[in-house]
Amino acid sequence: xxxxxxxxxxxxxxxxxxxxxxxxxxxxxxxxxxxxxxxxxxxxxxxxxxxxxxxxxxxxxxxxxxxxxxxxxxxxxxxxxxxxxxxxxxxxxxxxxxxxxxxxxxxxxxxxxxxxxxxxxxxxxxxxxxxxxxxxxxxxxxxxxxxxxxxxxxxxxxxxxxxxxxxxxxxxxxxxxxxxxxxxxxxxxxxxxxxxxxxxxxxxxxxxxxxxxxxxxxxxxxxxxxxxxxxxxxxxxxxxxxxxxxxxxxxxxxxxxxxxxxxxxxxxxx
Amino acid sequence: xxxxxxxxxxxxxxxxxxxxxxxxxxxxxxxxxxxxxxxxxxxxxxxxxxxxxxxxxxxxxxxxxxxxxxxxxxxxxxxxxxxxxxxxxxxxxxxxxxxxxxxxxxxxxxxxxxxxxxxxxxxxxxxxxxxxxxxxxxxxxxxxxxxxxxxxxxxxxxxxxxxxxxxxxxxxxxxxxxxxxxxxxxxxxxxxxxxxxxxxxxxxxxxxxxxxxxxxxxxxxxxxxxxxxxxxxxxxxxxxxxxxxxxxxxxxxxxxxxxxxxxxxxxxxx
Numbered sequence: 001x002x003x004x005x006x007x008x009x010x011x012x013x014x015x016x017x018x019x020x021x022x023x024x025x026x027x028x029x030x031x032x033x034x035x036x037x038x039x040x041x042x043x044x045x046x047x048x049x050x051x052x053x054x055x056x057x058x059x060x061x062x063x064x065x066x067x068x069x070x071x072x073x074x075x076x077x078x079x080x081x082x083x084x085x086x087x088x089x090x091x092x093x094x095x096x097x098x099x100x101x102x103x104x105x106x107x108x109x110x111x112x113x114x115x116x117x118x119x120x121x122x123x124x125x126x127x128x129x130x131x132x133x134x135x136x137x138x139x140x141x142x143x144x145x146x147x148x149x150x151x152x153x154x155x156x157x158x159x160x161x162x163x164x165x166x167x168x169x170x171x172x173x174x175x176x177x178x179x180x181x182x183x184x185x186x187x188x189x190x191x192x193x194x195x196x197x198x199x200x201x202x203x204x205x206x207x208x209x210x211x212x213x214x215x216x217x218x219x220x221x222x223x224x225x226x227x228x229x230x231x232x233x234x235x236x237x238x239x240x241x242x243x244x245x246x247x248x249x250x251x252x253x254x255x256x257x258x259x260x261x262x263x264x265x266x267x268x269x270x
Numbered sequence: 271x272x273x274x275x276x277x278x279x280x281x282x283x284x285x286x287x288x289x290x291x292x293x294x295x296x297x298x299x300x301x302x303x304x305x306x307x308x309x310x311x312x313x314x315x316x317x318x319x320x321x322x323x324x325x326x327x328x329x330x331x332x333x334x335x336x337x338x339x340x341x342x343x344x345x346x347x348x349x350x351x352x353x354x355x356x357x358x359x360x361x362x363x364x365x366x367x368x369x370x371x372x373x374x375x376x377x378x379x380x381x382x383x384x385x386x387x388x389x390x391x392x393x394x395x396x397x398x399x400x401x402x403x404x405x406x407x408x409x410x411x412x413x414x415x416x417x418x419x420x421x422x423x424x425x426x427x428x429x430x431x432x433x434x435x436x437x438x439x440x441x442x443x444x445x446x447x448x449x450x451x452x453x454x455x456x457x458x459x460x461x462x463x464x465x466x467x468x469x470x471x472x473x474x475x476x477x478x479x480x481x482x483x484x485x486x487x488x489x490x491x492x493x494x495x496x497x498x499x500x501x502x503x504x505x506x507x508x509x510x511x512x513x514x515x516x517x518x519x520x521x522x523x524x525x526x527x528x529x530x531x532x533x534x535x536x537x538x539x540x
Contacts, residue, residue, distance in 0.1 A: 022373070062369055062376035068384050072342050096369055098393060099332055100420040103292070106332035114338050123368060123393045125415055127422020145395055150370040152397020155443055159431040166429065166436065173425055 001118045002139055003206070006090050007230045009055045014266040016231050017258060018056035018092065018208065020238025021046070021078065022063050029246045039067070039074035042250075044081055046242055049251035051086050053258040056234050058092040058208075079115050090234070091118045092208070096145065098123040098130045105133035112140045119143055121186060121208070124170045128177055135179040141206075142183055146171055146198065149188025149211030167194075171201050184208055187226075189217020189235065195225035206232050212261075213240030219261070223268045231269070237261060271388045272409055273476070276360050277500045279325045284536040286501050287528060288326035288362065288478065290508025291316070291348065292333050299516045309337070309344035312520075314351055316512055319521035321356050323528040326504050328362035328478075349385050360504070361388045362478070366415065368393040368400045375403035382410045389413055391456060391478070394440045398447055405449040411476075412453055416441055416468065419458025419481030437464075441471050454478055457496075459487020459505065465495035476502050482531075483510030489531070493538045501539070507531060 010016050023039045032038045047057065059078060064071035082091055097107040097120065104122075111120045112134075119141035122131055134142040147157055147167040157167045164172075174183060187198055189211035198207070207226055211217035212235055219235060226233050241261075245253035280286050293309045302308045317327065329348060334341035352361055367377040367390065374392075381390045382404075389411035392401055404412040417427055417437040427437045434442075444453060457468055459481035468477070477496055481487035482505055489505060496503050511531075515523035 060369070060373055062367070062373045062380070065380045066376040066384070068346065068380070069339060069342050072339050076338065094369075096367070096393070096396075097332070099330070099364075099366055100418070103330055103332045106336040110332070110335045110338070114336070123366070123395050125393050125395045125426060126366075126418050126420060127425030127427070129420050129422040131422075148370070148396050150396060150399050152399040152401075155397030156395060156436065156440060157397070159429075159436065159439060161429040161431055161436075166426065166431075169429060170426060 001090055005088070006055065009088050009090070010231050013052065013055060013262070014269055015053055015055055015262040016233050016235055016265055017054040017261050018058050018234045018236040019046070019050055019054045019241055019258065020094070020210070020236050021057055021059040021242065022238045023059070023242070024063060025067070027243050027246065029248065029250050031248065037070070037074050037077060039064070039071065040077040040081070043074070043078045045251040046254050047082065047086065049255040050241070050258045051089060053255065053262045054089070056090040056092055057082060058094050058236055060094040060238070076115065079117060083116050092143065093117040093120040096121050096123050098126050100126065101129040101133055104130050108134045108137060112137045119184070121145065124174065131174065132178055135177060135182050140182065143208050144170065144174055144183060144185050146185040146187050147191045147194055148186060149190045149215050149217065153188065153191065168197070168201065171198065175202065186210065189219070189222050190215055192218060192221035192225060195222060199225060199228065203228055204230070204232070206234060208234045208236065210236045213237045219264055220268060235265070271360055275358070276325065279358050279360070280501050283322065283325060283532070284539055285323055285325055285532040286503050286505055286535055287324040287531050288328050288504045288506040289316070289320055289324045289511055289528065290364070290480070290506050291327055291329040291512065292508045293329070293512070294333060295337070297513050297516065299518065299520050301518065307344050307347060309334070309341065310347040310351070313344070313348045315521040316524050317352065317356065319525040320511070320528045321359060323525065323532045324359070326360040326362055327352060328364050328506055330364040330508070346385065349387060353386050362413065363387040363390040366391050366393050368396050370396065371399040371403055374400050378404045378407060382407045389454070391415065394444065401444065402448055405447065405452050410452065413478050414440065414444055414453060414455055416455040416457050417461045417464055418456060419460045419485050419487065423458065423461065438467070438471065441468065445472065456480065459489070459492050460485055462488060462491035462495060465492060469495060469498070473498060474500070474502070476504060478504045478506065480506045483507045489534055490538060497538070505535070
C-alpha cells in the first residue's frame with residue numbers, strides 16, 4: 001500500500017487506530033473453541049465489527065507461532081480475509097525479525113509476498129544488511145523498533161553514545177539506508193516525552209505507537225508531540241479492544257471500545 | 271539438555287561443530303524436489319551422514335517460514351527426527367526472537383515446548399523483560415546476540431557508552447538477569463579479535479560462533495581466544511557443509527566437509 005493511500009484512509013475515517021490481533025486461546029470466548037479455526041473465527045468477528053473504526057490491523061506473530069501449524073493456518077486465513085474483504089486496511093506483521101542479509105531476505109519474502117502483508121516490524125540490532133532486504137520491496141513498509149513500550153527499553157535503547165541515545169542513533173543511521181522512505185518506526189506511547197525529539201529527527205515519517213491502554217500510555221500526549229501534517233501516527237491497541245468482553249457480545253464490545261478511541265482521535269485531529 | 275551433557279558429547283566426539291540447516295529449495299539437489307517434503311528429506315540425509323561429526327544442529331527458522339505451512343511442517347519433521355533418533359545432539363532454533371514479556375513467553379513456548387528445541391537465539395534490543403521468559407525454562411538455553419558476523423554489526427553493536435561497546439553492555443547487563451546461567455551468546459567468527467575481551471566478561475559461558483567458512487572467519491583464531499576449560503564453543507558452518515555438492519552424493523560430500531572441520535577441531539582441542 002502507498003503511504004498516500006494510508007493517509008487518505010486516516011482522513012476519511014478520522015482515525016489512526018491500529019488494532020492488535022494478539023489472539024490468545026485462553027482469552028477468547030469459550031463458544032469459539034468448538035469451531036474449526038477458533039483464532040481465525042475470533043479475528044474475523046473482530047475485523048467485521050471494527051473495520052470502519054480503524055485503519056490497520058497488526059497480528060503479533062508470536063501468538064500464531066505458539067500454535068504451530070494451526071497457528072500459521074489461522075494467520076494465513078486472517079491476512080487473506082483482510083486482503084480480500086478490506087483491501088484499504090493497512091496490515092502489519094508484528095514479527096520483529098532481523099538476521100544476516102540473505103536470511104532477512106527470506107523473512108521479507110515470507111511476510112510480504114507469500115502472506116501479503118503491507119508491512120513488518122524489524123529489530124535493528126544487526127544493522128544495515130539485516131534491514132535492507134525488507135526495504136527492497138516497493139509499496140511495502142518496514143517498521144523498525146526505535147524506542148519500545150516495555151520496561152526493558154531502558155536496558156539498552158537509552159544508552160548514550162556521543163550524547164545521543166541508542167534509539168536516536170538507530171533512527172538517524174537508518175535514514176541513510178537504501179529506500180529509507182519505506183521506513184516507519186516503533187515508538188512506545190509510554191515514552192511520549194521522547195516523541196518530540198524523535199519528530200525533530202524524522203518530521204515526516206510514520207510512527208507505530210503501541211502502549212496506549214493496557215500498558216498505560218496517553219493518547220493525547222502521543223498526539224501532542226507526534227502528529228504531523230500527514231497525521232504520521234498509527235496508534236495501536238490490542239488487549240484493551242479485543243478482550244473487552246469474553247462473552248457472546250465480544251465483537252460488539254470490541255467495537256464499542258474501538259469507537260471510544262476513534263472519537264478521541266477525531267477530537268484530537270480537529 | 272544440561273550443559274554437562276553437551277560438554278561430554280563434545281569431549282567424546284572431539285568436535286564442537288554445529289551444522290546450520292539453512293535449507294534452500296533453490297540449492298538442494300534436484301532429485302529431492304519430487305519427494306513429498308524435499309526440505310525434510312534433505313535435512314534427514316544430511317543429519318544421517320554427519321551426526322557423528324558434530325554436536326549440534328541449527329535450523330535457521332527464516333528458511334522454513336519462507337515456505338509457509340510446508341516450511342513449518344518440514345521444521346517440525348526435522349526437530350522430531352533429531353529428538354527421536356539423535357537425542358544427544360543439541361538443537362538450536364535460530365530465530366532471533368524478542369518481544370515484550372507476555373509475547374516472548376509465546377515464542378518460548380512454541381520453540382521449547384511445542385517444537386522441543388534445546389535452545390533458541392534471541393535479540394537483545396528490547397531488554398530484560400523480552401528475554402527472561404526464555405530463561406524461565408529449565409534445561410533450555412537462550413543464546414543472545416552479542417557481536418554478530420555480518421557487516422551491519424558495526425552499525426550499532428560497536429557504538430560505545432562509557433568506553434564500553436554496546437555488545438559488551440549487552441553481555442554484562444544480561445549477566446544480572448534471572449537464570450543467567452542458561453545464557454549463551456552469539457559471537458561472530460569474523461570478529462575473533464573481540465572474543466578475547468568477551469572471554470574476560472564471561473569466562474565460563476558457551477559462545478555460538480557463526481561465520482566460519484562462507485563468511486570468512488578463522489577457526490584457529492576463534493579457538494585461540496575462545497576456548498575455555500569446558501571447551502565453551504559451538505562453531506557453526508552452514509552453506510560450506512550442506513551445499514558441498516548438489517548431486518546425488520550431496521550427503522557424502524557434506525560428511526566429508528564436516529569431517530575436515532572435525533579433524534581441525536580435534537587438533538585444536540589437543
